[in-house]
Amino acid sequence: GAVVSQHPSWVICKSGTSVKIECRSLDFQATTMFWYRQFPKQSLMLMATSNEGSKATYEQGVEKDKFLINHASLTLSTLTVTSAHPEDSSFYICSASADTSGGLETQYFGPGTRLLVL
Amino acid sequence: GESVGLHLPTLSVQEGDNSIINCAYSNSASDYFIWYKQESGKGPQFIIDIRSNMDKRQGQRVTVLLNKTVKHLSLQIAATQPGDSAVYFCAETNNAGGTSYGKLTFGQGTILTVHP
Numbered sequence A: 001g002a003v004v005s006q007h008p009s010w011v012i013c014k015s016g017t018s019v020k021i022e023c024r025s026l027d028f029q030a031t032t033m034f035w036y037r038q039f040p041k042q043s044l045m046l047m048a049t050s051n052e053g054s055k056a057t058y059e060q061g062v063e064k065d066k067f068l069i070n071h072a073s074l075t076l077s078t079l080t081v082t083s084a085h086p087e088d089s090s091f092y093i094c095s096a097s098a099d100t101s102g103g104l105e106t107q108y109f110g111p112g113t114r115l116l117v118l
Numbered sequence B: 001g002e003s004v005g006l007h008l009p010t011l012s013v014q015e016g017d018n019s020i021i022n023c024a025y026s027n028s029a030s031d032y033f034i035w036y037k038q039e040s041g042k043g044p045q046f047i048i049d050i051r052s053n054m055d056k057r058q059g060q061r062v063t064v065l066l067n068k069t070v071k072h073l074s075l076q077i078a079a080t081q082p083g084d085s086a087v088y089f090c091a092e093t094n095n096a097g098g099t100s101y102g103k104l105t106f107g108q109g110t111i112l113t114v115h116p
Helices: none
Strands: A004-007 A010-013 A019-025 A032-038 A044-051 A067-073 A076-081 A090-097 A113-117 B010-014 B019-024 B032-038 B045-051 B056-058 B062-067 B072-077 B086-093 B110-115
Touching: A004 A090, A010 A019, A019 A032, A019 A090, A019 A113, A032 A067, A032 A076, A044 A067, A076 A090, B010 B019, B019 B110, B032 B062, B032 B072, B045 B056, B045 B062, B045 B072, B072 B086
Parallel strands: A010 A113, B010 B110
Antiparallel strands: A004 A019, A019 A076, A032 A044, A032 A090, A067 A076, A090 A113, B019 B072, B032 B045, B032 B086, B056 B062, B062 B072, B086 B110
16 A cells, blocks of 8 residues: 555656656545655755645745646646756655644655656 | 655665664654565555654564654564565655545655575
């Protein structure tokens, strides 16, 4: 149980284009999903918290107009990197939890999406 | 706040040895801690968790110890195997007022290399 998938697993795009990454909870309903970014040899950095049916909450320094997040259902959240540039190249990872009280549910992570912007 | 590491600590052990990976946290309000294992090119995989009302928890071949006095967390892996080679992250969270939505703060990570 508690399987989270991401699609695509890797993507290469040209500078200036937009890329959409999907995160799905396969065997549970996730009221909250999280999007992280990870650079090589570094830890995970939280970008935003996505709650089903409401606007995402972005961490300080993360541009909400550049990283569009939609959490339209209890099993799907999407991250769209708009007008991608080479500095957006990174490993994007989502996670999902099923807690409804903002409490201490464990987050289960997707396999990540490697984005390379040329 | 966020944890960003530029150079991850490393730990090299021989197959069969016990491994101990350490993590220090700074937020005294944190009350839930998780260890994750991340293999190259993959997402973090849950290993074991512990709540602040405990100081030790055991799983299969793994033990997590929590010392709230010095804000220290450790992961012990018994009889380490080559398949245990990965980056290990500790993560912490708290339920301050029920508004944190379980946001995790990750430690910088430790690279574990197990030699056959």
